[in-house]
Amino acid sequence: MREELRFLKCIDHDVPIQIDIPDEGNEFPAVLLIHGFMSSRNNDNYMLARISQKIAAAGIVAARIDLCSMGENLYSRENYGMKVMIREVKASFKYLQNLPYVKKENVGLLGHSLGGRLAFTCSTLPAKIIVSLNGAINTFEPINVGYDKFEMANLGYSIVRTSCGGVELLYQKFLDDMKDAVNDNIKNFKNPILVEVCTDDPTLDPNISLNFIKTCHMANVDSFTVSGANHTFNVETGDFTKLNEVIGKVVPWISAHIK
Template identity: 25%
Template sequence: MEPLNVQHEGRTLRGTLHLPQEASAPAVVLCHGFSGNRTEFGHTFVRLGRRLAERGVAAYRFDFAGGGESDGEYGDITVTDQVSQVLAVLDAVGDHSGVDAERLSLLGMSLGGLTASLAAAKRQVRALALWAPAAIAVDPEVTRQRQAIIAEHGLHDFGGTPIFKRYADDAETIDAFADARGHAGPVLLAAGSEDNVFGPGVFDGYHGLYGSQLEYHKLNGVGHGFETVPAREHLLELTEAFLLRHM
């Protein structure tokens, strides 16, 4: 495990690279969720990175700008900017001497899942894993409601994290499914049966987008954060197996 920082538009994105002993390893980039950081809930990104490295796969987990230890203010985020950060991260990871640049994959949780799916449409990756992707973040009705709140109050206070006009205006330009077209590889989609962020319409959208590429797992009895020990272990197991099959 070693630090690997990425420069993006004058900001330092700070991250951690889990490297296997094998040379020229395949690698997966892990994208955290809204207002999160590179450890993710229950340290799942740390745990997954260690497990993959033991199986010969490198894993890079990083903090989006404004999150964790990276430069910037989180209130300045937009989805488009996060996609641009992921593309820069893919370049940096691919340039690492211990990584095979032809065997890169993406994984994202929640808003990181939406971001990863959009990035995978712009840069071919071997495989794409989506944990409860937050397509709702750019849903037109949600965006209209958010814009109204921001117009009245100057910001949308979302669980203690400010969302500003630039985010809502950017979201208005994005179609979570149409703009994710272009990824040709396999896709893992995992979500909890009680997830109020990942609704039936989100599954339908991704199923329509990816079709036979899609491997879907519904984890019963848990919500957006896969909130039980067995569910999180199952999530790690199925994700590890998926990535090992396809990288």
């Protein structure tokens, strides 16, 4: 596997995109990996990087990005919201399609947490597949994000603590964008969808994904559940057992449906 780090133009800033490319072959399908709320492409003990490497080992290009103001994305945190992130995902998807070693018609989306919501929202793209990992996929309604309302009202921002223990600033734009970005786009998506849900997730209500699986009535939806794991599959503890369990199911599914 070889790696490339590039920066693509979106609006008036650059989006970092790290690409893992299989060793053998000249043209590959590809998957765009989208991180979650207040995370980054290499956060959560390199969770997405570990998934990306296994996807590349299966003969598929895997690319992951840093969304607005996270990781190496230098766009101002004041812009952090669904509208900007949707545009970043769409720009990254098209960028992947145009790489000389990527099969244009075989590009998919994989999102974790808020990234899952972005993947469902961006299902208007010609994605070959969509994968949600503990995704906030109830795109027909805003999601509740914990924040200090007093801080928001008096300072214009709130200090939030992330899943990996970091401290970040959340501005009103994120809350406003969440309301404006409500959609039901996934109902029109005809290609394969995989929904994974940790039934013991303490961060994001697992019923969000479980209810989608139960009530969507879409024949193109596959799913599986994982028990005994938190929102990021316990990777912060250094135990990758549950993440490896997920990878062991997700990567073969991707291989079977994207090529």
